[in-house]
Amino acid sequence: MTVRDDPAPPDLYRPSARRIERERYRRARTRRAGLVAAGSTLATAAVLVALVVNSPGWSRTRETFFNWHYAKKSLPDVLHGLWLNVQLMVVCGAVVLVAGLLVAVVRTLRGPVFFPLRALATAYVDFFRGLPLIICLLAVVFGVPALRLSGVTNDPVLLGGFALCLTYTAYVAEVFRAGIETVHPSQRAAARSLGLSSAQTMRYVVLPQAVRRVVPPLLNDLVSLQKDTGLVSIGGAVDAVAAAQIVASRSFNYTPYVVAGVIFVALTIPMTRLTDWVTARMNRRQSQGGVV
Amino acid sequence: MRPVIRLARKRAALAAAAPLALVLALAGCSPQDDSTSSDSPSSPAAGSSASATTAEACPSGALPTHSGGTLTIGTDNPAYDPWFSDNKPSNGKGYESAVAYAVAKQLGYAAGQVTWKTVPFNSAFAPGAKDFDFDINQVSINADRKKTVDFSPGYYDVRQAVVARKGSRIAGAHSIADLKNAKLGAQIGTTSLDTITDVVKPSKQPAAFQRNDLAVAALKNGQVDGIVVDLPTAFYITGAEVQDAKVVGQFAAAGGAPEQFGLVLDKGSRLTACVSKAVTALRTDGTLAALEKQWLSDAVNAPLLS
Numbered sequence: 001m002t003v004r005d006d007p008a009p010p011d012l013y014r015p016s017a018r019r020i021e022r023e024r025y026r027r028a029r030t031r032r033a034g035l036v037a038a039g040s041t042l043a044t045a046a047v048l049v050a051l052v053v054n055s056p057g058w059s060r061t062r063e064t065f066f067n068w069h070y071a072k073k074s075l076p077d078v079l080h081g082l083w084l085n086v087q088l089m090v091v092c093g094a095v096v097l098v099a100g101l102l103v104a105v106v107r108t109l110r111g112p113v114f115f116p117l118r119a120l121a122t123a124y125v126d127f128f129r130g131l132p133l134i135i136c137l138l139a140v141v142f143g144v145p146a147l148r149l150s151g152v153t154n155d156p157v158l159l160g161g162f163a164l165c166l167t168y169t170a171y172v173a174e175v176f177r178a179g180i181e182t183v184h185p186s187q188r189a190a191a192r193s194l195g196l197s198s199a200q201t202m203r204y205v206v207l208p209q210a211v212r213r214v215v216p217p218l219l220n221d222l223v224s225l226q227k228d229t230g231l232v233s234i235g236g237a238v239d240a241v242a243a244a245q246i247v248a249s250r251s252f253n254y255t256p257y258v259v260a261g262v263i264f265v266a267l268t269i270p271m272t273r274l275t276d277w278v279t280a281r282m283n284r285r286q287s288q289g290g291v292v
Numbered sequence: 293m294r295p296v297i298r299l300a301r302k303r304a305a306l307a308a309a310a311p312l313a314l315v316l317a318l319a320g321c322s323p324q325d326d327s328t329s330s331d332s333p334s335s336p337a338a339g340s341s342a343s344a345t346t347a348e349a350c351p352s353g354a355l356p357t358h359s360g361g362t363l364t365i366g367t368d369n370p371a372y373d374p375w376f377s378d379n380k381p382s383n384g385k386g387y388e389s390a391v392a393y394a395v396a397k398q399l400g401y402a403a404g405q406v407t408w409k410t411v412p413f414n415s416a417f418a419p420g421a422k423d424f425d426f427d428i429n430q431v432s433i434n435a436d437r438k439k440t441v442d443f444s445p446g447y448y449d450v451r452q453a454v455v456a457r458k459g460s461r462i463a464g465a466h467s468i469a470d471l472k473n474a475k476l477g478a479q480i481g482t483t484s485l486d487t488i489t490d491v492v493k494p495s496k497q498p499a500a501f502q503r504n505d506l507a508v509a510a511l512k513n514g515q516v517d518g519i520v521v522d523l524p525t526a527f528y529i530t531g532a533e534v535q536d537a538k539v540v541g542q543f544a545a546a547g548g549a550p551e552q553f554g555l556v557l558d559k560g561s562r563l564t565a566c567v568s569k570a571v572t573a574l575r576t577d578g579t580l581a582a583l584e585k586q587w588l589s590d591a592v593n594a595p596l597l598s
Contacts, residue, residue, distance in 0.1 A: 057419060057420060060419045060559070061419055061420075063419075063439075064418075064419045064440065065419075142506070142509045142510070142513060145513035145514065145515055146509075146512070146513055154513055154514060154515050155515075156499070156510070156515060233500070233502070234501075234502060234506065235499075235506075235510070235515070236477050236499025236500060236501050236506070236507070236510055236515065236516065237499065238497060238498075238499075238500050242480060242500055245414075245480050245481065245500075246480055246481070246485065246500060248414075248481075249413065249414065249480060249481025249482075250434075250436065250437075250481070250486060251436040251437065251439075251440075252417035252436065252437040252439070252440035252441060253436070253439075253440060254418075
């Protein structure tokens with residue numbers, strides 16, 4: 001900017017009386033809206049709390065679900081089990097993202113020569129998306145060792161992780177495919193007319209846009225995966241939920257479940273914030289000219 | 293502008309009232325007091341809210357049960373042999389089915405007046421009104437559990453045993469020390485699992501299975517070296533389910549006191565005293581011993597693991 005050295009313009013803007021009045025009125029409205037919202041929230045909360053605390057079974061419910069003694073007793077076991085959930089989630093999450101993207105790309109390949117590949121990928125997705133996860137886990141965790149194949153592990157954690165990957169890859173492949181198909185054909189046409197090959201078009205033009213669009217549903221699937229890692233305990237491995245169940249069924253007290261639940265929720269919140277931040281950063285880069 | 297403002301104010305008041313109205317509507321259907329767990333009290337004692345029934349107040353066949361005139365008994369599905377037979381608790385076969393009908397008879401309910409209900413292990417001890425009069429599901433009595441539910445006196449003295457395939461490295465174990473390095477498994481929520489963690493204290497984390505049949509599948513697959521179950525189940529597994537398995541040995545009762553299975557009743561149930569009296573009577577007159585001989589005679593002694 002250049003500095004002007006002419007005197008300040010004589011006609012300084014002064015808001016009219018009407019404008020001042022209008023702004024004052026708007027401020028008052030905003031303040032009032034805030035107060036009304038706070039009041040209504042407080043009243044609702046008060047009634048809910050009164051309803052729960054005054055219910056005839058509250059003392060017993062509190063004893064069964066919010067018992068400090070059992071919370072402390074179960075926390076080390078639950079955390080120990082949680083390590084298994086976290087490991088499974090990180091490894092399976094990485095495998096699922098890569099494999100899902102591959103399957104989605106295979107499903108969107110053009111050209112008649114790729115028909116068998118496309119058919120295979122479609123059949124795989126159709127089957128494993130429809131197969132209940134618990135049945136997939138049972139079949140893999142208890143079925144594969146029953147085959148007595150030499151060199152194949154019978155570790156329930158590895159097998160359970162494999163079953164999780166099978167199911168979730170199918171989910172994630174569909175999410176990616178939806179993203180790929182939302183990219184407007186003109187983008188592809190423009191890229192091809194600039195001389196990019198089919199693969200380059202996919203890599204530099206289509207996929208970056210597709211992935212950015214499906215980050216929220218992908219996160220849904222990852223959070224879902226994180227919670228479903230607990231199902232691997234069907235093979236006997238002790239995860240956070242199973243650890244809570246062991247303490248709970250020994251003492252007939254449900255507090256350990258509450259502890260495990262709170263920990264799981266606490267795990268997903270940072271993940272959500274992180275992906276929100278990543279998405280925002282992607283959007284900033286995309287609209288470098290500023291948002292219109 | 294004026295009328296608009298007035299309208300807006302009305303709308304705001306309405307909006308603020310909406311959640312309140314909803315909550316108040318909820319409050320309207322406030323939960324009923326669960327001091328009584330009977331829907332249709334059928335007994336003269338129904339009016340009394342005292343949970344401690346005196347010994348005289350057990351009118352034969354007219355107790356304040358969950359549904360009047362019948363006795364509702366809960367157990368899990370699947371109901372395993374040798375405690376039940378063919379997964380049909382109502383056929384009177386299997387030790388627990390037989391005990392349940394014996395208790396019913398003692399209370400004055402004929403076989404036709406007994407209704408069975410599927411009650412998963414975990415919901416047997418849920419707070420809130422129960423939809424059964426008592427639950428019979430190999431539930432071991434312990435002090436912690438007594439805080440949440442009522443138990444009858446024990447109807448069976450349990451001993452835990454290790455089952456392994458004949459070729460496994462613990463098939464020849466003679467002492468608890470021989471099991472230290474084995475991968476052992478048991479069902480979650482059972483004292484069998486507690487036996488592994490508290491008595492054996494193995495170096496490998498024990499496998500905890502949701503159901504016994506999964507533990508047996510893992511044993512067949514060689515995913516665990518051995519599983520811990522109660523002695524009658526152990527003999528049933530080796531006799532009928534896994535041909536190449538053997539009962540390696542049994543554990544001595546922990547702390548001297550024998551572990552016992554008890555009938556589960558709602559905390560403060562008005563039937564606890566009557567049901568307890570019935571179980572005690574069955575033990576005294578030898579009925580329990582006879583039923584044990586009839587249904588669990590396979591569970592002869594296994595070598596004791598020192």
